[in-house]
Amino acid sequence: MTSWDPAQYERYSAERNRPAIDLISQIGGKPAEIWDLGCGSGSVTRMLAKKWPAAIVHGLDSSEEMLTQARRIHGIDWVLEDLTDWTPPSPIDLLFSNAALQWLGDHENLFPRLADAVAPGGTLAVQMPRNFGEPLHTLLAETARAPAWRHLADRLTRPISVAEPAFYHRMLRSRFETLDIWETSYLQVLGGPDPVANWARGTAARPYLDALGEAAEDFMADYAARLRVAYPPLEDGTTLFPFNRLFVLAVKG
Numbered sequence: 155m156t157s158w159d160p161a162q163y164e165r166y167s168a169e170r171n172r173p174a175i176d177l178i179s180q181i182g183g184k185p186a187e188i189w190d191l192g193c194g195s196g197s198v199t200r201m202l203a204k205k206w207p208a209a210i211v212h213g214l215d216s217s218e219e220m221l222t223q224a225r226r227i228h229g230i231d232w233v234l235e236d237l238t239d240w241t242p243p244s245p246i247d248l249l250f251s252n253a254a255l256q257w258l259g260d261h262e263n264l265f266p267r268l269a270d271a272v273a274p275g276g277t278l279a280v281q282m283p284r285n286f287g288e289p290l291h292t293l294l295a296e297t298a299r300a301p302a303w304r305h306l307a308d309r310l311t312r313p314i315s316v317a318e319p320a321f322y323h324r325m326l327r328s329r330f331e332t333l334d335i336w337e338t339s340y341l342q343v344l345g346g347p348d349p350v351a352n353w354a355r356g357t358a359a360r361p362y363l364d365a366l367g368e369a370a371e372d373f374m375a376d377y378a379a380r381l382r383v384a385y386p387p388l389e390d391g392t393t394l395f396p397f398n399r400l401f402v403l404a405v406k407g
């Protein structure tokens with residue numbers, strides 16, 4: 155299982171949280187019980203609890219490192235569990251997930267299972283990256299295929315888990331009364347040297363950092379050199395990093 159580093163992840167918290175803020179702003183109603191699936195270090199779970207202060211809020215994650223950080227936030231039920239086979243104890247008013255379900259495969263079965271866990275009148279709200287054709291990901295796979303790394307890293311290249319928007323529409327339209335699916339491309343302006351490599355250290359590159367041990371920094375230097383060509387710094391030292399996200403907001407009748 156991938157290890158997580160909350161401090162590295164939160165390095166770009168303003169940029170990473172923006173899609174979550176945009177998704178939460180679209181959710182209506184007064185949910186009595188909320189589950190945040192793949193809650194990580196809990197910063198987004200805290201936003202949910204703040205918007206609905208009367209709700210019982212649970213944050214679920216399979217990473218002990220992330221939950222250790224999350225537990226510093228009080229008033230939320232933190233649950234260490236793997237989502238792969240998870241079903242809630244009873245139907246839920248708001249099932250929420252930000253930037254987590256892309257780590258699970260088999261969306262064909264996962265999304266109907268999550269839809270079935272939503273109570274009548276309840277909401278499923280999900281945000282996932284859909285940028286797997288971008289250099290951030292293609293250059294990670296390219297670096298892993300380079301002769302220096304192939305023996306170590308090639309097996310870590312993951313299949314693309316997030317499908318076309320229409321795939322989610324087909325699966326969910328008969329299960330919800332209203333279904334709103336959209337994409338947003340954020341043009342992130344990142345500062346400092348090798349910001350895209352540093353961004354990847356918090357997420358996409360984590361499985362490689364875990365597996366490569368002492369070789370991880372050499373691997374990252376190779377990957378960063380490729381990223382520098384794909385995302386060249388501007389004259390003012392900042393780097394533009396397009397960040398495409400898929401949103402699903404579904405409400406039951």
Ligand SMILES: C[S@@+](CC[C@H](N)C(=O)[O-])C[C@H]1O[C@@H](n2cnc3c(N)ncnc32)[C@H](O)[C@@H]1O
Binds near residue numbers: 217253
């Ligand atoms: C990119 S972080 C997002 C964290 C949080 N939702 C946020 O928006 O800040 C992805 C999280 O998904 C969790 N995750 C990945 N696979 C999981 C699984 N099978 N079960 C539970 N959590 C999982 C990871 O541990 C990690 O904390």
